[in-house]
Amino acid sequence: MKKHPLNYVGYPAPLSVAEARARGATDYDIRSTRRFLPASWGIRFDDDSSTRFPVPTWADDKWVEEAQLLLAMSHRHPGIVACRETAARLYGWPLPRALDDATLHLGSADPNKRIRRSGIALHRLRNLSTVEWLKLPVLHPLPTFAQLAPLCSVTSLVQIGDAAVGDWKTPPQFSLTSLNEYVSDTKYLRSRSKLEAAAELIREDVDSPMETDLRLWLIARGLPEPIVHPAVYCPTTNLTLHPDLGYPEQMLALEYEGDFHRISEDQWATDIDRVNALRAAGWTVIRVAKWTDRRQLERDIRLHLGLNPK
Template identity: 70%
Template sequence: MKHPLSYAHYPAVVSVSEARARGASDYDIRSGRGFPPATWGIRFDNSVSTEFPVPIWADEAWIAEAKLLIAIAHRHPGVVACRETAARLYGWPLPHSVGRDILHLGTSDTNKRIRRRGITLHRMRMLRSIEWLKLPVLSPLQVFSQLASVCSVESLVKIGDAAIGDWKSPPQFALATLVAHISETKHLRAKPKLEAAVDLIREGVDSPMETDLRLWAVSRNLPEPAVHPAVYCPTIDRTLHPDLGYPREKLALEYEGDHHRTSEYQWAADIDRVNALRAAGWTVIRVTKSTNRHQLERDIRQHLGQQ
């Protein structure tokens, strides 16, 4: 699936000497008039802009981080976004405990130093960079490996489901490729944690909430539900794919986010969908963030004949 993009006009990035060559006075440089500071020694030229692709889900914080990365890369060629910064640029669902006040950069230059507040430089023996939306970013597989130092197994699974899925950004890698990377790469930090996460990553997941629900079921010693099982519904002559399900017992679990409630169209479509599944002989349990999980567990066990 090709994801739609919007476009933003980023101001040109110039050094202080380049700004002076463009007619900026010392006062312009000090005050930031027309040439606001990006980072030490680097200015933005608001009179000149370049069009950059931006994901439609990107917010102002995403754009600000992208602009800062471009400015830093202009002053320090060869650096790339890595760790949490790269994960945010990829659109991966980082846990709320991970802050965004640090710009994480990677370099293969062992002598490189960037001593600036808000920037952490990671020197890497093996650095594989890509261009992501015209931004220099560490390869997705390496970024995923790095996140083991700041994420739990559950968070890594959520990120992995997103990275191989198609719910926000295009897939960054295939599950088989990730498995090979983790198993074949030597000296990975927290490798047991990465291996545990990879064992729980599944293809075709649409959202982090689906991952949460699936992992919750596993944590309660329930059978792992299938992701998007195929259900032919004769009343509408279509095959539907509930979020999660137990095909043998014909039990579907549907996670309902707030947009299911606030959108009149989505609400009506959900009703038609549930009716079609039930007419096909399936039981549908609808789940929200406020669902009582103890009751949910009892309902699932009863339907699976585990009580």
């Protein structure tokens, strides 16, 4: 499993207006100074008091702002958790663009709970399963994933699921076995058939959504499903390499090259060494990028697999 380093960022402490007054602040101080920045109605951030919070190295300013607002809202409304799209963003899952908005989605088990604030959506949850994720109150990953089913296509669910059970941005947040058990055992599950279809296509050890997209495209084109990260011993380097996707019997490897592979000289050199080692081991390597001609790619794969062209 890869290590996922964290940064530590000082979050200003959330406090109520009453708590600010108890610390000696006047109403003028609360309204007009930069020390008490507004977080929500009745809640301020005390810029003179902060706590160090773990933040993923991949997190951007938007992630930090969302985490801080969640802390402020949980200070004012104890028991609420991040859910749906907000929880997915905090977990680092690859949401489709249509769902990656600025709304803070919160969940509560209290059927009478109300939060009336622009930019916040409150969802009343029958079963509130909470975890502490990077010191944040977040709905457990499994029900969070299930919440996304009515909002996503099966393809998007597979991309999210591959990320959740994989090890590319964060450690695995649930296993494929636990997902299947959750879908099977949970009553009143919306879009159950969509979740079941996605679970059949989710694979562990996937590196990126682009890799997922390539694998699903191959299946949709009627090609055999490739193995994720097949083990290939390369005698010239005395190493076992794991190409992105492969067909071990036909000794065909598919390597997806993102922009980072193109603009990083070190990564480019590493990629060349990998391809040379795989080829020296007798494997054919087909490199795939965002703008690859998929029709030609399909013809090349079919030819190598000995399949009839379409």
